[in-house]
Amino acid sequence: LCAQAQVLYDFTAEPGNNELTVKEGETVTITNQVSCSLSACNTVKSLNSTVIVSIYTVLRLTLQANSNGNDPWSAWNADPSAGASNNSASNPDGTQTGRAAAGDSWGVAAQGHPQAYQGPGKNTGLPFSLNSSLLLLFIILSVPGLWNMSCRLFLSTDTSFQISPHHHVSVLPFRFPGFSKSGPELYLLCKQIAKGKDKLPIYMGEVGPVWLYPESQLDCVVADPKKGSKMYGLKSYIEYQITPNTTNRPVNHRYKHFDWLYERLLDKFGSAIPIPSLPDKQVTGRFEEEFIKMRMERLQGWMSRMCRHPVIASSEVFQLFLTYKDEKDWKTGKRKAEKDETVGVMIFTTIEPEAADLDPIEVEQKCEQFNRFTKAMDDGVKEILTVGHEHWKRCTGPLPKEYQRIGKAFQNLSSVFTSSGYQGEETLTDAMTAAGKTYEEIAQLVAEQPKKDLHFLMETNNEYKGLLGCFPDTIGVHKAAIDKVKEGDKLVATNKITPQEKVTMAKRVSTMSYALQAEMNHFHSNRIYDYNRVMQLYLEEQVKFYETIAAKLRQAHSQFTTM
């Protein structure tokens, strides 16, 4: 009926918890969307009266392909009372199929305007991003009261959900059977700090704490998308060629490899560095040329941003992705990366600032300042996106139509004039026809312009929207650590920690702050570069646009006789 999921691991329910026992390979139906930011648990309130059957389990999401063209997700919210499990058929091969839902992250019904800006999030009407290798954890509880308890239980394991304002849910990989232990106190109180080559030093630059930047900047070119297939052509996919400027040797990757990389980066660096989501996965029409071009452009943008980050660019997993030698090399590297234990907050164990420790009050102030700034910028970016989207629609819709009508009206009048039978008005009628055609050309120019300028302005702001959307989580980790340090005295008094541990915690939160500052400075420097570049590009193309129109009109004007 609704979404089909395939159970990946056995789960035995505990009595009294309204849980559900499921077996590996079994197909279950998920009857209701669970929207919960585990750091807040506020959204639970919106679930109020809905009865949901609880299961703690790990599912591979398999959308039931709906052959009649209807959105299989449409019933998702419409059927809150159905049971959690049935044995209805899933796709035989278990692969993911599905359709973009009618919703659109742009807020406006972009689907009604096929020419409207097709930003990322085209299919974020779906309750989560569907990553093929993603293990989704669904927590479905029948009693809202139980929810908070379970949330708390779950919070302590520090697996986090992230919900964007557009109900786009990206779910962190859930490693079964053990949770990665990475609550902030895990780092604040841990015994060992990484040494040697894994160290991430932070220097004091002109602008404050900065990461160690490499002498030559890594970059790569994502190009040449090719359709590949496996299982004797039963499954087809697009493979992109990625060529780093270091080796200049291309490697091939499918989208799901990018997704795997994203997950590794998020897992390893997410607490310290905002890792922007990949461009959305579009399930239908995956092989349409336009879509492939757009995705490639966005993957390029994402890769370039990752390359520009000194910590990410030099990381083993990122280097593996860009420079693996052969399939075996890749497989080995993959397995190693997946076993990496310096993930979550433990990344801070590798950070080593050169400067003196910071006062916890200063740490807190900086953290709040960053929070304010990123929030404000998020608003500013979204405003540009909203305005830009409307402008896009106008420029590709009513405006060129109007210019076309003006052009047609001039031409029509001109042909009426031609029919007058009056001698010697060819100069006028020719000029009027030319003027009319000029307005038709202007219509064309207007309609095509957004692709030349607004597109990049939108893409850049979109990238920043994604990036800024990661900050609340990153900053959240810091806030949680600050809170722990603030209750240091109480923890010492109640013998939860030793006085020495309290000192260590303050020292470590200072290290975290240096990391956050280095990251913010990295963000600012990139932001200045990016906005300078995109504004220049936008204005340059706008100048060209208006100059072209002026030149065309001047030419049209010259055809009239001066009397």
Next chain:
Amino acid sequence: LCAQAQVLYDFTAEPGNNELTVKEGETVTITNQVSCSLSACNTVKSLNSTVIVSIYTVLRLTLQANSNGNDPWSAWNADPSAGASNNSASNPDGTQTGRAAAGDSWGVAAQGHPQAYQGPGKNTGLPFSLNSSLLLLFIILSVPGLWNMSCRLFLSTDTSFQISPHHHVSVLPFRFPGFSKSGPELYLLCKQIAKGKDKLPIYMGEVGPVWLYPESQLDCVVADPKKGSKMYGLKSYIEYQITPNTTNRPVNHRYKHFDWLYERLLDKFGSAIPIPSLPDKQVTGRFEEEFIKMRMERLQGWMSRMCRHPVIASSEVFQLFLTYKDEKDWKTGKRKAEKDETVGVMIFTTIEPEAADLDPIEVEQKCEQFNRFTKAMDDGVKEILTVGHEHWKRCTGPLPKEYQRIGKAFQNLSSVFTSSGYQGEETLTDAMTAAGKTYEEIAQLVAEQPKKDLHFLMETNNEYKGLLGCFPDTIGVHKAAIDKVKEGDKLVATNKITPQEKVTMAKRVSTMSYALQAEMNHFHSNRIYDYNRVMQLYLEEQVKFYETIAAKLRQAHSQFTTM
């Protein structure tokens, strides 16, 4: 309830005609709009089931001033069943007051867009133009069947109504008690043909028959509108100063004098020369600066067009209007003009073509060609007006708002950037603020542009719409004459006319055709001049507009650092 009218002359109903006896000074209520082109009588069909009480009478229209601000005309069409007469109170002083109706000749609700193009016919929601001195003849009949009969009766007296497609009705002055006798046969069969100074010769020019053009072209300047008053300030009006290039001596005229001139010209030349209506009379807000400026501009356009017409420019009545020496001179000239008997079709008695008589078949073909052309041009002109009106609304409404929002969005993001605390991004934030301000300036430019270019394009096309609207009547006179000539043999056979009269009729219809051809050639030459001029002006301003924007954007672009 609806419109109030004051009876100017006694009228005694004839029994059985459903007429109504009214007395001078009595107030009547007109319950339904009468839309009827007397030359066609087609619109009667639209009156179908409505019951209207008939009155043949002459009324001074006095709109009941509605103090609560509602449109007193709104009930006009809503109450078709009410009686034609009641004694409800008219304005105590009997002067005209009223309000612009909600309807708008532009079709779209321009009142909702105060910035939308306010073309003529701003208040043509009113069923007729309300000229203070106009004697309106209302023919209100109860039985649709009776209508045609009365129309015919009325047609024979040759008083004509003219109805534009927007239901703007301008009513020819009705001279009470005698009708001016001017049916086409009146000329075709008349004994005397004017001689001497009144003659209007037609020469053969390169393009065919042409009027005699004066060596130097008459022109005049309408300027300096001044508020005047009479009756100890009880009545106030606007007086315009008109200075002809011949005497260079200004004369003063109120709108009602222009209207008087229009009536005289229509009366005298209307059968041979299309006399465009004056700019519409606006009853409310007569002294608002904008309105006075607009009316003056249009009176200037109307006067210039009249000056450019060789027949009109040299006519006694037009010369009187432009060059009267004093009030006495004016009064005497007025009285003389009003007594002129060479009006209606009798104008053709003054026309003397130099070329040989035309074959009636050729006459008919030419007449039909002119009819086709003016109809086609009317359509073309209206298309431009429609498109232009929409473009006007877009340019003064949503488009600048959007540019403003783009500008604001850039500035907002810039001020967020300023709050970052990051060093050395003033160049970027200053440039972004400047770019934002540039888009706000562009918004202003866009909003103001229509006044600079579209305005003249609209005004010219509007003038032509008015002019073209006169052709059906002018051509109708010719068609009626041709029809009479075509039945010449039958008329001779039935002894209605003598064989000699048949020959005279053919000769005279040939003279009429020369006049029509001369008029068409005059029209074409003016049309070519006007459209060449207005298109040049439009394109010139459009070029300036786009160049200004390009320059502003280039300036904004230059403020970003090249990296």
